[in-house]
Amino acid sequence: MATLTITRLGHQGDGIAEGPVFVPRTLPGEVVEGDVAGGRMAAPRIITPSDQRIKAPCPHYRNCGGCAVQHAREEFVTDWKQDILRHALSAQGIEAPFRAPHISPLHSRRRASFAGRRLRNGALVGFHARASDVLTAVPDCMILHPALIAALPMLEDLTAREGSRKGELTLSLTISEAGLDLAVTGGKAPDGPVRATLGQWAGQAGLARLAWEGEVIAQEQPPFHTIGRARVTPPPGAFLQATKPAEAALQAAVADAVGPASQVADLFAGCGTFALTLAERAEIHAIESDGAMLHALDAGWRQAVGLKRITTQTRDLFRNPVLPEDLARFDAVVIDPPRAGAEAQAKALANSRVPVIAAVSCNPVTFARDAKVLIQGGYRLNWVQVVDQFRFSPHVELAAQFVR
Template identity: 55%
Template sequence: MIITIERLGHLGDGIAQGESGPIFVAGMLPGEVVEGELEGDRLHNAKILTPSPARVKPPCSHARSCGGCLMQHASDALVADWKTASVEGALAGQGLHAPFRPILTSPPRTRRRATFAARRTKGGAMIGFHARGSAALIPIPNCQLVHPDLMAAMPGLEELVRLGGSRTQEVSLMVTKALGGPDVVVTGGKPLDSALRLELARVVEAHGLSRLTWEDETVALRATPIQTLGDSRVAPPAGAFLQATEHGERALLETVCEALGPQKKIVDLFAGIGTFALPLARTAEIHAVEGDPAMIAALDKAARNTEGLKPVRSEARDLFRRPLEPDEFKSVTGVVIDPPRAGAEAQVRCLAHSTVPVIAMVSCNPVTFARDAKTLVQAGYRLEWVQVVDQFRWSAHVELVGRFVR
C-alpha cells in the first residue's frame, strides 16, 4: 500500500488519510510518500519512496533502536513548528487564540534527570532505555540526550545493578545531576539486608554518588544533593520534581519573571522545591503552596538559609482538594501556577473569581492548559501571549508559559 503522510500526530507518528480513517506510520514526516503493509490503522514495514526535505540524519547512533527519542529524524525547525502547533491547536479547540513567541529549545546532552531501565546479566549489567513500543532494553553508550555527568555515572550504576538487581526483573534507576554527585533512586531491586546495605554504601563512596535511595530508604548519603535555585541552595527529597534541563528551567523562570513584571506580593501555586518562588523572593514577598510536605519543607529551609530574600511563607496544602479561595488572594499582585499534567481545574476556578491582576501559568500539557485558560478568559482575563519551551528535546513533550491579565 502506498500513502502520502499529511501531518504529525501528537505522539510524533506520521498520519495519512485512508478510506476508513487515519493511518498511522511511525517515524514518518509530512509530505513523505511511503509504502508498507496495512494492519488495522497502522502501516508496518514502511519504506520511504519520497523523503521530506525536513528529514535529517539522526545525531545519535542509537536512534534506530532506542525509544528514548522519537523525533531525531526531523529537522529542528519542523519539530519546533509541530510543538508550537500542538499548543495552538489545543487553544483553538477551546475557542482561544493568542500571539506565540519563538520556541526556546534546550541543546543536546543537557537532560539532567533521567530514568533508566536496567537488568542484571550473566556477565554484569545492562542499562539503557526501552525500544519503541517494546520491552527490549537498549544500551545507550553514545546517548545525545542526557547530560555527560549522568553518562559518567554509568559504571557506578552498573555496579549497583550487579549487586542489587535481578536477571528476571527490571530495575528502575532515577538519576539526577546534583552538586555533590548524581542523586540516585532505585526501585525494583532486591530486598535490603545488612550485607547489601554495606555493599551499596561502598559503591556510593567509590563512584562519587551523592545519595542512594533504595525504594523508600536512604541507603547512603555521601554528600547532600544540592540544587541551586536563584541564590538559594536546596536539598530536595529523593525523587523530587526538577525541571528536565537547566536551560529549560532558566527559560521558564525568565519567562515567568517577564510575565509577572515587578510585583510586591506573589503566590506560587504548586511551588515544588522553589523553582520560581526562591528566585522571585529576591524582589517580592512570596506565599509558596505545595502539596508535598517534604518538598515544601526543603523550600522553606532554603529560603530561611538564603540572605537578602523578601519574606517567604511556605504552606503544605493539597490544592486539588483544598484550593486557595478567592478571598485568600486579597492584596496579592501576581500569581504563578505550575500544576502537573492534569492541570488545576479546581484551583483555577477559584483563581478566576479573584482580583489578581496578572497570572503566569506554566504547563506541561497543552490540553489541560487550554481548558484552564478558558476558565480564566471566561472570568474576564485576557491571554496576552504564550511562550513554548522545549526542554524535552526530540520527544512529544512540551512546556509553555501563558501570561493572563485582568
C-alpha cells in the same frame, strides 16, 4: 501491503495517513509502504521522502524510544511543537501571540530515569524502545549531559550486583552541584545486609547520595542545587526541570509575567524553582502537596541571604484549591501544575480578582482547557512561549501570562 501518503504529524510524533493510520518516524507529504494492522504501519518503507527529512544524528535512534523526531530538521520540529500548542488553544477557541521559543542545547539534560536489567553475564542499562520492554544501551546519547553518560558503567555495575533477571530496576540519576544523586526503585527490600552492601558501594562509586526504595542509604554530602540565591537539597527523586537552560528560561518568563508584584502565591511550588527566584523582590506564599519538597524549599530560603519572606503551606490543590477570598491579598499568582492541569484551581482563580497569573505547563491540552476557564472568568491571555527541554520528543512545555 499498503501505500499511504502522510498528511500530518500527530501529537506523539507519528505521521498520520488517511484512515487514520499511524506511521512512526514519518513526515507530512511522505509516501510510505508497508503492512497495516490495527490502524498502524509499524515498519514503513519510505518511497518518497520529505524535504524536511534528515539522517538521524544519534546512532541509537533506530532502537531507542527516548526520541521521536530526530529524522526531521530542527526548524520543522520547533514549528511542530508550537503548532501543538496553537492547535490545543484553537480547539478551545483561543488565540494568543507567541514569544520566541527556548530550545535547550544538546547534552544538557541533567536528570534521567534509566531501566536496568541484570543479565547472565553483567547487566544492561538504558532506555526502552517505544511501547516495548526491549532495552537499548545509550552510551552515545546526544541529549544527556556527559556526566550522566559517564555514570552508565556505574549503573551497570549496581544492576549486575543488586538487580534481578526477572524484573527491572528504575535508576533515577540527577546531576547535583555536590555530585551524582541516585534514587533506585524496583529492587529488593533494604534490610540490614542490603543497606550495608549498598552503603559501601555508594562510597566507592563517589555518589553524593544513594536512595533505595525511598530510603536514603548513603549521603556523602547533601546533593544541592542553586536556585537564585538559595541552595536547595530536594528529597530523593524529586521533580526538577530537566535542563538548567530551560529552568532559567522558565524563571525569566515567570518573572516577566509577574512583573512588579510584591505579594505572590506560588501554586504547585515544588522545591522552589520560582518561589526562590521571585523572593528576591516579592514576598511569596508557596503551596505544594509534597511536604518533603516544601521542607527543602523552606530550608533553602532560611539559609539564603537577601530574600524576602517565604511562607509555605502543604495543601492538595486538586481537592482543596485556594479560594477566591484567600487569593485576594495577592497581586500575582504563579501556577505550575502537573500534566493533569489544575481545573479546580483555575475555576477558583477565574472567580478571583488577582491582577496577573504566570502559568507554566507541561501539557498544552490541559493548559488550553484551564486557559478557557480563566478567559471566561475575565482574564486575557497576553502571550505564550514554548520551552523545549526534551529535544526530539513530543513533549511540549510552555509559559504564559494572563491579566485580568
